Amino acid sequence: xxxxxxxxxxxxxxxxxxxxxxxxxxxxxxxxxxxxxxxxxxxxxxxxxxxxxxxxxxxxxxxxxxxxxxxxxxxxxxxxxxxxxxxxxxxxxxxxxxxxxxxxxxxxxxxxxxxxxxxxxxxxxxxxxxxxxxxxxxxxxxxxxxxxxxxxxxxxxxxxxxxxxxxxxxxxxxxxxxxxxxxxxxxxxxxxxxxxxxxxxxxxxxxxxxxxxxxxxxxxxxxxxxxxxxxxxxxxxxxxxxxxxxxxxxxxxxxxxxxxxxxxxxxxxxxxxxxxxxxxxxxxxxxxxxxxxxxxxxxxxxxxxxxxxxxxxxxxxxxxxxxxxxxxxxxxxxxxxxxxxxxxxxxxxxxxxxxxxxxxxxxxxxxxxxxxxxxxxxxxxxxxxx
Numbered sequence: 001x002x003x004x005x006x007x008x009x010x011x012x013x014x015x016x017x018x019x020x021x022x023x024x025x026x027x028x029x030x031x032x033x034x035x036x037x038x039x040x041x042x043x044x045x046x047x048x049x050x051x052x053x054x055x056x057x058x059x060x061x062x063x064x065x066x067x068x069x070x071x072x073x074x075x076x077x078x079x080x081x082x083x084x085x086x087x088x089x090x091x092x093x094x095x096x097x098x099x100x101x102x103x104x105x106x107x108x109x110x111x112x113x114x115x116x117x118x119x120x121x122x123x124x125x126x127x128x129x130x131x132x133x134x135x136x137x138x139x140x141x142x143x144x145x146x147x148x149x150x151x152x153x154x155x156x157x158x159x160x161x162x163x164x165x166x167x168x169x170x171x172x173x174x175x176x177x178x179x180x181x182x183x184x185x186x187x188x189x190x191x192x193x194x195x196x197x198x199x200x201x202x203x204x205x206x207x208x209x210x211x212x213x214x215x216x217x218x219x220x221x222x223x224x225x226x227x228x229x230x231x232x233x234x235x236x237x238x239x240x241x242x243x244x245x246x247x248x249x250x251x252x253x254x255x256x257x258x259x260x261x262x263x264x265x266x267x268x269x270x271x272x273x274x275x276x277x278x279x280x281x282x283x284x285x286x287x288x289x290x291x292x293x294x295x296x297x298x299x300x301x302x303x304x305x306x307x308x309x310x311x312x313x314x315x316x317x318x319x320x321x322x323x324x325x326x327x328x329x330x331x332x333x334x335x336x337x338x339x340x341x342x343x344x345x346x347x348x349x350x351x352x353x354x355x356x357x358x359x360x361x362x363x364x365x366x367x368x369x370x371x372x373x374x375x376x377x378x379x380x381x382x383x384x385x386x
Contacts, residue, residue, distance in 0.1 A: 023314075023324045023342050025334060030344030032095035034127040038316075038350035045273075045304040047093045048102045049086055050385045051114060053310055055107040057139050058175035059163070061203055061235055063382045065175050079311045083117040085330050089308060090132075091124050092340045096347070098306075099126055100133040102159075104385025106310075109142040115153040122154025135159065137201075137385065141178060143186025147193040158190050159199040164212040165219055173209060191227055198228045201292075205235045206250040217259050221286045231277050231290040236318075252291035256280060259289060273302055294318075298355035306347065307384040314343070315384050317352035323379065 030036075036044045053075050058065040081089075090101055101121060108114060124132050133156060140160040150158070162183050164170040170180040190198055200220060204210055213232065220230045232255045235248055259265060264283035271279075277290035278297075307315040312330060313323030324346050329339050 023326055023329060023346070025329075025338040025342055026345040029337070030341045030348065032092070032127075032340050032344065034095065034097045036096040036344055036347050038347055040301070040351060040353070042302060042350075043304050044093070044097050044306060044347050046100045046102070046306070047090065047098045048104050048305060048307045048385045049090065050104050050106065050308065050310045050383065051086070051108045051111040051117065052080070052106040053383055054110050055105055055139070055382060056110065056141055056176065057107065057178065059173055059203075060175065061205060063380075068382075075311055081310060081312050081327065081330070083113075083120055085312070085327075086117060086308075087120040087124070088330065088336070089312075089326065089339070089343075090121055092336060092343060093306070094124050094126050094132060095340060096344055098132070099130070100135065102385070103134075103136040105137075106382055106385075107139050107141070108136055109138050109146055115149050118150060118153040118155050137161065138186075139174070140183035140186040144182065144189040147186065147189040147195060151193040151195050155195060157197060157199075158195045159201055160187055160190070161201050161203070162187075162216075163202050163205075164209045165215050166212060169209055169212060187224075187228065191224065196227055198224075199290075200228055200230050201233055202230065203233045203235055204250045204255060206248045208248075210250050213255055213258055214262060217263065217289060221263070221282065224287070226287040229288055229290060231292060233292045234295045236294055246295075249295050251296045252278070252293040253296070255291055256289075265289070273304070294355050298353075300353035300356040303353075309379075309384050314346060315379060316346070316350045317354055318384070319354035320352065320379055323384075 038044075055063055055068075057063065058068060090098075093101075103114070103117070105111075111117075118134060118136075121132060121134055126132065134154060135157050136150065136155055137159040138161070140162065143158065143160065147158075160183065162170075162180070163173045165180060167180045170183075171177045187198060187200065190196070200216075202209075202212070202216055204213065216230055220228050232252060234250070234252055256265065259280075263286070265280040266283050268279040268281050268288065276294075277292050279288055279290045281288045303317075307318070308326075309315065309323060312327030313325050315323045326339065326342070329342060334342075
């Protein structure tokens, strides 16, 4: 998006995917065997469920205030999936191989009674009888008051977004003057409640908060050690509103080099296939850090994640421009077998690999997030979670 007060390039969330690909029950049923694969051989193992399109922060890389202002039209409550509808879909995804569910937003803790949803999801079992791994990503603003209840409901761990320890920088980045101390209190509460290991995600934007890399590393080493894993995320070209520029991306390799100058690092193997972060341990045993490098080191080749919007659209990539609307099936006469078969058919047709193709084209050929007639408008990250 060009830096302008005009909203001519902005699509309200209520209109995103207004004419998505029609979702129909396939003529040939796709049985739920727990071994579903897409066209590139990638399994379906992770589902991210956005429970709200709203957030109380206005971070420039996600929900910039000049777009998401007081006049922005969010989804009406009637359009949102109920907790029962989300649980029904989650159960069908688990039958296809999903073993991990992450609740996202917007800010998921803004969704009223989210503990009830967590309790329902905690009852789901995979085909081999294993409980799902239940996680949640939050900006931490409500975590101090919610942590104990989330744990009691069945949530296993949380990921907290935190882009700076410097209060002035943090208040500038969240753009609602929210203090960093309250987020740190939320992390402490989550740790006390047993929601761990906790992950803290820092989006690094060159020229904005790169000076916070080492202070963040020092703080979480000294205060939390191995109980909190700090991860640095490259500033990504998601959506059409964050004005993304390649020259504002600080490559993860540079981040690791900066940390290693002060704290020697040892590379770690991935814990699971399709893991998004490259992991490094502090050589002295002081915990670990990770980097997520979707711009400079695309990991599309083993991406096993699907994303469900709060109104029931299924997205197969964080950078997608259209979703598959499951809500009519949910609210119609379709049976569980019908919906399960539709999900299987959609995943089997998946060939998304946006970040790899961007790397092949080179940085100068990207649309820089502009929503133009020539560049398909990508879905906003705040709508389907990061």
